[in-house]
Amino acid sequence: MSDRGAPLLELCGVTKHFHAVEALVDAELVVERREVVALVGDNAAGKSTLARIVSGVYTPDAGVVRLDGEEVSLSTPTEAFRNGVAAVFQELALAENLDVISNIFLGHELVRGGLLDIDEMTRQSRAFLDQLGGGVPNLRVPVSELSGGQRQCVAIARTLVGSPRLVVLDEPTASLSVAQSAQVLSYIEHLRELRVGVIFISHNLADVRAVADRIVVLRHGRNNGIFDAASSRYEDVIAAMTGARRFDENGEPR
Template sequence: MRAIHCTQRVPDGEQVNEMSSDVPLLSMRGITKRFQAVEALVDVDLDVHAHEIVALVGDNGAGKSTLAKMISGVLAPDSGLIEIDGEQVTIPTATAARGLGIATVFQDLALCENLDVTSNLFLGRELRSGPSRDDGQMEHIARQVLRDLNSRIPSVRSPLSSLSKGQRQSVAIARTLIGSPRIVVLDEPTASLSVGHTAEVLVHIERLRDLGLGVLLISHNMNDVRAVADRIVVLRHGRNNGVFDAAQVSHEVILAAITGATESEMVSGPLSTLLRR
């Protein structure tokens, strides 16, 4: 397993440091964003490597979506440094993000009910052969992308309106692979899904890692996070509050970092029920 740099700011103030052996696909340092008097993010650090799923967790208002929007070119930081493959970059627009190899799936998915799977995958990026759309080539690529994700969507010609919520999320994730991205940001991809559909989407997320991408997963579901993540980054009140190895950290430690409570309070207090979800 890759050695990672990890600074854990756990509630008792302990810190653990490990050295990194490679350059992250995405590195953010000292990211700060204010909305008038509100500090949404303060001096936030984040790394995402190739072949890695990093889960970004925190309570409502912790700054997760704000950070995701900066990576995606929707918002600009007030200060801080962003690097892609070790090179400093700016991401002023969503188009610039795509040009840097960053693809994002927000909660609203931004899919078109009246179009089929292929048309949704290539929406705004249609392939052409002369003056006409090259539907055959787009369908060929769509089938390949869905195979890469191990998707169970019955046909690339299926209208979106005929698909389940889980299948629609699969289409949204598959669309990120059009254009060969290196970094994929997923904002609550399993929200409102059934257990079966959630399991299917988690397989797709793992496939993104297997394909060599760096994945940033934003989620409130700790079971989903622990099922697929390699590292867990906690934000609390817009600040870093821990970076953890997902294979070793306990629910108690993660929830303590999210809420600011002690581990004993997590086990014995009212929030202890969250640990069994």
């Protein structure tokens, strides 16, 4: 039974080893509906591992994942997708030679009378892109011809096919220009308006502070502080990321 008062996503005591490497140890994370939670940390902090656990790519060794209060086993990306969790990883996994519509519905094509329902996929693709604020005017071009920001838009629009409750974005602004990063941040704002919870992984604290509601810091696979994005001090978040200081789940020094 779903618990309506429960957070959208709750991770408790999530642990993941890769042989001798402790990628995540007792990690905790809460994401509410309509909330953007930034996940930050230095290299090898465990951010991508956590993103992959939430999106069904990795199975945790220990710990509990709850969606809307219900314990779930997200053992594959398909299982996660069925549970309303969709992810966009850095590599985007776009089919370069296919057009925007084909990429948005890749693996989830709409069929009518035994044939691809191009009209409906076109209509829905336009609607998804509009929900994200536009930015991809021509749906018929191969995605290889799009800018980095537009490619992110297509990859994020693809998550909307499953009517997600949670979208995980792993470094969506990495290697983008300032203008294109701003565009991607606006897509994240639009996801929030759609009542979707968002996990936003980034190394860029300016991007994080521009769009996130809360900032969760990981350090060597462990939580090291949860901060309110609007009121937190930049230097505290940096100190948490580098391990110069230890912080609790209220952003207070331990």
